[in-house]
Amino acid sequence: MAARFIDRDKLISILTPIILLGLWELGARAGLVDTRFFSSPALIARRFMVLSASGEIWLNIGVSLRRLGIGFLVGGVPAIVLGIAMGLSRSVRAAIDPLIAATYPLPKSAIFPLILLIFGLGESSKIVMVALGVFYPLIINTMAGVLQIDRIYLDVGKNFGATRGQMFYTVALPGALPSIFAGIKLGVGMGLVLIAISEMIGADSGLGYMIWNAWQTLSVETMYVGLVVIAIIGYVLSLFLDEVEKWLLPWMRER
Amino acid sequence: MMVIEKPAVSVTAAPPKIRIANLARRFGTLTAIENFSLDVESGSFVMIVGPSGCGKTTLLRILANLDSPTEGTVQVQRSDPSKPSNAMVFQGDSIFPWMTVWDNAAYGLKLRGEDKARIKDVVGFYLDRTGLTRFADRFPFQLSGGMRQRVSIARAFATDPEVLLMDEPFSALDEQHKTMLQQELLRIWDETRKTVLFITHSVDEAVALGDKILVMTAGPGRIKAIIDVPFPRPRNVIELRGQPEYGELVFRIWGYLREEVERAAAMEMK
Numbered sequence: 001m002a003a004r005f006i007d008r009d010k011l012i013s014i015l016t017p018i019i020l021l022g023l024w025e026l027g028a029r030a031g032l033v034d035t036r037f038f039s040s041p042a043l044i045a046r047r048f049m050v051l052s053a054s055g056e057i058w059l060n061i062g063v064s065l066r067r068l069g070i071g072f073l074v075g076g077v078p079a080i081v082l083g084i085a086m087g088l089s090r091s092v093r094a095a096i097d098p099l100i101a102a103t104y105p106l107p108k109s110a111i112f113p114l115i116l117l118i119f120g121l122g123e124s125s126k127i128v129m130v131a132l133g134v135f136y137p138l139i140i141n142t143m144a145g146v147l148q149i150d151r152i153y154l155d156v157g158k159n160f161g162a163t164r165g166q167m168f169y170t171v172a173l174p175g176a177l178p179s180i181f182a183g184i185k186l187g188v189g190m191g192l193v194l195i196a197i198s199e200m201i202g203a204d205s206g207l208g209y210m211i212w213n214a215w216q217t218l219s220v221e222t223m224y225v226g227l228v229v230i231a232i233i234g235y236v237l238s239l240f241l242d243e244v245e246k247w248l249l250p251w252m253r254e255r
Numbered sequence: 256m257m258v259i260e261k262p263a264v265s266v267t268a269a270p271p272k273i274r275i276a277n278l279a280r281r282f283g284t285l286t287a288i289e290n291f292s293l294d295v296e297s298g299s300f301v302m303i304v305g306p307s308g309c310g311k312t313t314l315l316r317i318l319a320n321l322d323s324p325t326e327g328t329v330q331v332q333r334s335d336p337s338k339p340s341n342a343m344v345f346q347g348d349s350i351f352p353w354m355t356v357w358d359n360a361a362y363g364l365k366l367r368g369e370d371k372a373r374i375k376d377v378v379g380f381y382l383d384r385t386g387l388t389r390f391a392d393r394f395p396f397q398l399s400g401g402m403r404q405r406v407s408i409a410r411a412f413a414t415d416p417e418v419l420l421m422d423e424p425f426s427a428l429d430e431q432h433k434t435m436l437q438q439e440l441l442r443i444w445d446e447t448r449k450t451v452l453f454i455t456h457s458v459d460e461a462v463a464l465g466d467k468i469l470v471m472t473a474g475p476g477r478i479k480a481i482i483d484v485p486f487p488r489p490r491n492v493i494e495l496r497g498q499p500e501y502g503e504l505v506f507r508i509w510g511y512l513r514e515e516v517e518r519a520a521a522m523e524m525k
Contacts, residue, residue, distance in 0.1 A: 152349045159319050159343045160363040160414065170362070174353035251353045251394040 047221035064206040071130025079138035087146020129198040133190035138183040145179025272297040272450040278327035286475035287313040302461035305471030306519035342416035346423040357391040363414030381409040401432035421453040470511040473519035
């Protein structure tokens with residue numbers, strides 16, 4: 001019974017977007033949808049083929065993913081290390097928490113001019129933007145993850161003579177990992193938003209640049225190709241992270 | 256007035272395994288434990304019973320180095336400096352959800368950096384003794400409460416501590432599992448004869464397992480009575496319960512405990 005419901009749910013979730021795309025295409029052909037603004041699925045697909053054949057789209061995807069990846073590491077690694085330190089030590093928490101609380105609400109896009117000023121127009125300003133986007137959700141989730149570890153596990157570590165380092169690797173890190181993963185997912189989403197924004201200003205490659213350039217040349221189809229590609233990247237990354245999570249956290253109850 | 260039914264002083268001049276002298280622990284204005292002195296012989300199985308809030312857990316946490324005394328000292332006689340001075344079996348779930356049964360049981364040995372072959376031998380031995388060999392690769396969420404507590408026992412024994420501390424390890428289990436685990440614990444203990452300090456709120460459990468039973472007063476915790484348990488070992492915890500002496504001893508300990516339980520209840524009401 002349950003399996004049949006799951007199959008039915010899957011079918012519905014695949015059918016809905018297909019039907020909507022079909023309606024869009026029909027609407028465009030019937031002249032009900034203004035193709036100057038909304039284009040049509042067929043036109044967008046054709047443009048994708050062209051951009052793919054010229055290699056332009058792949059180049060931009062590669063550039064954006066590279067910035068996203070490097071930014072993720074630059075922001076993520078310190079976020080996890082600091083987050084765990086904040087979770088384990090009251091004084092580290094007291095020192096860093098107010099800084100996080102005060103800077104977190106600043107819209108990252110509003111800091112971009114400052115980042116440009118400091119890091120220039122090159123790669124580093126985009127990487128820093130992604131890093132900032134990843135850093136905040138990840139440090140907050142990591143700290144919360146360590147804080148919610150049941151005290152008894154820390155007692156066990158202490159009773160069995162764990163050193164500081166051993167406490168980190170055997171208790172704090174694995175105990176906080178589910179929460180860290182939730183932070184990574186949020187951070188990747190935020191990173192995608194920020195890479196698109198920062199590539200629109202002061203960049204000559206990347207998906208954000210492609211979309212912005214398409215707007216300036218009124219090439220609506222290219223704009224849509226960029227949006228669709230970003231959506232697909234986001235979706236594939238989240239599927240990928242789900243798989244990594246299952247592999248890294250086999251001890252979590254089935255959800 | 257402390258009652259000692261039989262002299263606690265050992266005949267041999269061997270130094271005690273644990274020597275607790277004039278221990279006190281205060282939390283602000285609350286005195287959890289006070290004027291507490293005790294010598295525990297090597298290889299004896301000592302049970303501590305007392306009303307809730309009598310500082311039993313505080314005492315054990317101090318022995319486990321998880322808390323420090325406000326006054327007094329605690330000494331554990333080390334026979335081998337490479338062994339840990341103690342290992343604790345905690346009340347409730349304390350095995351790591353993120354480690355398999357095997358890794359949980361091997362935890363103390365791995366922290367100490369024992370060599371792989373030795374870890375394999377020791378952990379294999381205690382998983383076998385606790386009936387967990389088949390479950391070595393399982394994670395805690397796949398185990399029952401009784402099996403999780405077996406892992407905790409295996410983990411503590413595997414480190415080969417000088418003293419084993421047990422903080423109401425079976426209190427969350429149902430009667431049948433509790434009885435099974437008590438018997439298994441005694442079987443393992445008979446092979447190792449570790450010095451054990453075991454906290455319980457169950458008089459029945461105290462009589463079934465212990466060599467000596469310490470009755471504590473309602474807070475602040477002091478020693479009210481020390482009672483020797485005369486039953487020979489190895490014991491069968493089910494057959495033991497059928498003997499008339501068993502019932503008599505349970506009744507006698509209740510005699511000491513009753514007043515304290517009533518006092519503790521009266522303090523709670525205030």
